[in-house]
Amino acid sequence: MKNFKNQMNVGYLLVIFGIVNILYFLICCIVFNRFVNFSEIFIILGTAYVILGIFKVKLHKNKLNKLARRFLRVLKVFICIICVSFIFIEGCIFVNANIDYHKKPDYIMILGAGISGKNMLLVQLHRTEEGLKYIKKNPGIKVIVSGGQGSGEDISEAEAMRIYLVQHGVNNGNIIKEEKSKNTIENMKYTSEILRKIDGRKNIRLAIVTSNFHVFRAKFLAKRCGFQTESISSPVNYLLLPNYCVREYFGIIKSFIFDR
Incomplete structure (x- = not known):
């Protein structure tokens, strides 16, 4: 009973x-x-x-x-x-959600998260703003803006971030664009290809700027592509955090198995 x-x-x-x-x-x-x-x-x-x-x-x-x-x-x-x-x-x-950088990186990398037309969506804007804060504290740091052009986007995510950074005082010569990627593993692979051409060093130290819920996946995929990684996390709306975390659960499983 x-x-x-x-x-x-x-x-x-x-x-x-x-x-x-x-x-x-x-x-x-x-x-x-x-x-x-x-x-x-x-x-x-x-x-x-x-x-x-x-x-x-x-x-x-x-x-x-x-x-x-x-x-x-x-x-x-x-x-x-x-x-x-x-x-x-x-x-x-x-x-892994908190900011975690102990040494000055060789590059910082800001990951795209979607734009509408030419305007950054809120998640990507927060990432770019967080990257800008770090750049202002470390003038001269090389910045990789990573993100291709998707449906409903008039320019690439990388170009949208470049425009924002330049408008806020960042030297255009310090910005490197990666404009082919459609997802996180491609962010890392295409960035690795670019850096192999312009920087011959191995084990490049990369500080990844991304949303707090996305840091763990971004870091382990970057390590798969040969980077030493640190993170600079950006906040998201608390109401949307459950949505992002559930989505990220499936994204991590998919990335762990398939993204090589």
Whole structure:
């Protein structure tokens, strides 16, 4: 009887958790007055949790048959694996989220994050602003702005960052543009190609300027491309942080397996 009640409670908790996910999606859309990229995962997860919770409650009310018990056991194992991996990866994200540079780097590298027309989106603007703060403290540092041109973008992300930096007093001669990349591993690969042509040194020390949630993935992909890495992290809107962290969970798994 006690186990029956526990199972029922788990079902109700799943329903509540699902509703929270759906509400988060709706709040993001209302606050930012638009559909937030990747936030659809919360409506999908929320709906799945609600259905699973209702399914679990109904099954236990009508007593579980043998097949249903096996299905729930497999589902529990799968959910446990997801939860453990999620906690571990999110821990890595948060441990690496703060600014972490101890030695003056050879170059700083600002990663693009999207523009609309010629205007930087908020995440990319925050990264560029954080890079500018470092440049002003270390005048003369060479800066790599990295990001190609995507759909809905009139210029490359790298060019948008270059324009902003020059407008704020950075010497154009100290800016190196990487304009081919479409994702983080390409940021690193194409930057590595550029630096091989202009700088013959090995183990170049690179300070990567990116959003706090993205630092961990950017650093381990940079290391795969032969860089010694440090980080300069930029903040993001706290309301959007859950969205970015969930997206980054999937991004890290994908990058760890496929991005070589």
